[in-house]
Amino acid sequence: MSQNNPDTSQKIALRNVDRAIADLRRGLPAVITTGQETIAILSTEMAYDAEIRDLAETCGTAPLFAITAHRANVLHVMPTGDTTILLTIEDWMDASLMRALADATHDLDQPFRGPFTRLQGPIDPIHDAAIKINKLGRLLPSAIVCPVDTEKAASIAAEKDLSVVTFDEIFSYDDYSARQLRPVALAKVPLQGAENTRIQAFRPVDGGIEHLAILIGDPNRHDPVLARLHSECFTGDLIGSLKCDCGEQLRGAIKAISDQGSGVILYLAQEGRGIGLMNKLRAYKLQSDGFDTIDANERLGFDADERVFRPAAEMLSLLGFTKIRLMTNNPEKVEGLERCGIEVAERVTHKFPSNTHNELYLATKRKRSGHYL
Numbered sequence: 001m002s003q004n005n006p007d008t009s010q011k012i013a014l015r016n017v018d019r020a021i022a023d024l025r026r027g028l029p030a031v032i033t034t035g036q037e038t039i040a041i042l043s044t045e046m047a048y049d050a051e052i053r054d055l056a057e058t059c060g061t062a063p064l065f066a067i068t069a070h071r072a073n074v075l076h077v078m079p080t081g082d083t084t085i086l087l088t089i090e091d092w093m094d095a096s097l098m099r100a101l102a103d104a105t106h107d108l109d110q111p112f113r114g115p116f117t118r119l120q121g122p123i124d125p126i127h128d129a130a131i132k133i134n135k136l137g138r139l140l141p142s143a144i145v146c147p148v149d150t151e152k153a154a155s156i157a158a159e160k161d162l163s164v165v166t167f168d169e170i171f172s173y174d175d176y177s178a179r180q181l182r183p184v185a186l187a188k189v190p191l192q193g194a195e196n197t198r199i200q201a202f203r204p205v206d207g208g209i210e211h212l213a214i215l216i217g218d219p220n221r222h223d224p225v226l227a228r229l230h231s232e233c234f235t236g237d238l239i240g241s242l243k244c245d246c247g248e249q250l251r252g253a254i255k256a257i258s259d260q261g262s263g264v265i266l267y268l269a270q271e272g273r274g275i276g277l278m279n280k281l282r283a284y285k286l287q288s289d290g291f292d293t294i295d296a297n298e299r300l301g302f303d304a305d306e307r308v309f310r311p312a313a314e315m316l317s318l319l320g321f322t323k324i325r326l327m328t329n330n331p332e333k334v335e336g337l338e339r340c341g342i343e344v345a346e347r348v349t350h351k352f353p354s355n356t357h358n359e360l361y362l363a364t365k366r367k368r369s370g371h372y373l
């Protein structure tokens, strides 16, 4: 098995993003810069009035409220074609209101809010980084943003002990963390119905989020291996939620692979199609209010699917599998892996009967995400 060499500059980039995320998750500001443009941000869902005031004072500029175009659409803000929308913070918009504006689960409890004033003209891409870092931190995709004079940014950050991260570091994070996976532990774990099973754990060199490969039998490396990419689902995999088909798909994959002799399941730390468990639970609340799985994600400000395929492709190649027979109903998984250099020799249908609770979920995947169901 080959091993990636840690690249120091990439490790530092990953660390800078992780430090900034740790601060944002604690309700502390972080500085984002492109070298030309600089902003200081708070994560909206963790922002309170005093912190917003402090940030404005520190930066000497008026804060703005950044949301995604998906979320702006729900708030009846005219689209601009940009993926991030900036709103002026009016006197009546305090922190508690902005937290509610960022969190769609409050939409039905709140009277109509607005009208909002959208910043005119093209939005500098640095604001996309403010949204992206919140997504990486599994926070709601919204930020309170203060422009900072780039010349003064370093001294402000040093004086206030703020994390500084660059635009490129934020947008390279998915790629760097996937490229720097390395095997950390391999153990035999006999499973019910698949006793000859080993689990190979992978960890990014920066100590980031770990993924697992469940190796059943002894797949040879010459023929396409039977493979399943399974995104983590706490509710379906662990506690038997009937809202999705994940638990059945996971156990069904173990059985199917075991019946055929050998194969691999990648258990990917991509809970909630990459939005994280808290946000998936928020999406479930919206689904109880009548929105489908895609609209729920989008009302929260996310894309319908936030997953990336690079870690899965990287794990497969580290394991020596370059050609696979992929058990999936999701055409995007096939395309995503192929874009990352894995040949999908065959798509193997991986379908289970629906129940009254997941019928609509499966129908939505069929109708709106093009799943073969």
Ligand SMILES: Nc1nc2c(ncn2[C@@H]2O[C@H](COP(=O)(O)OP(=O)(O)OP(=O)(O)O)[C@@H](O)[C@H]2O)c(=O)[nH]1
Binding pocket: 229, 230, 231, 232, 233, 234, 243, 244, 246, 249, 270, 271, 272, 273, 274, 275, 279, 280, 283, 284, 293, 297, 327, 328, 329, 330, 333, 350, 361, 365, 371
């Ligand atoms: N955001 C969100 N995530 C969900 C919902 N239901 C299930 N999930 C997540 O969706 C992922 C399921 O992924 P997969 O089993 O890979 O499903 P898939 O993309 O439909 O593809 P295949 O099962 O391979 O056909 C898991 O991470 C679940 O946590 C939902 O309603 N909202």
Ligand SMILES: [Zn+2]
Binding pocket: 233, 235, 236, 237, 244, 245, 246, 247
């Ligand atoms: Zn699930």
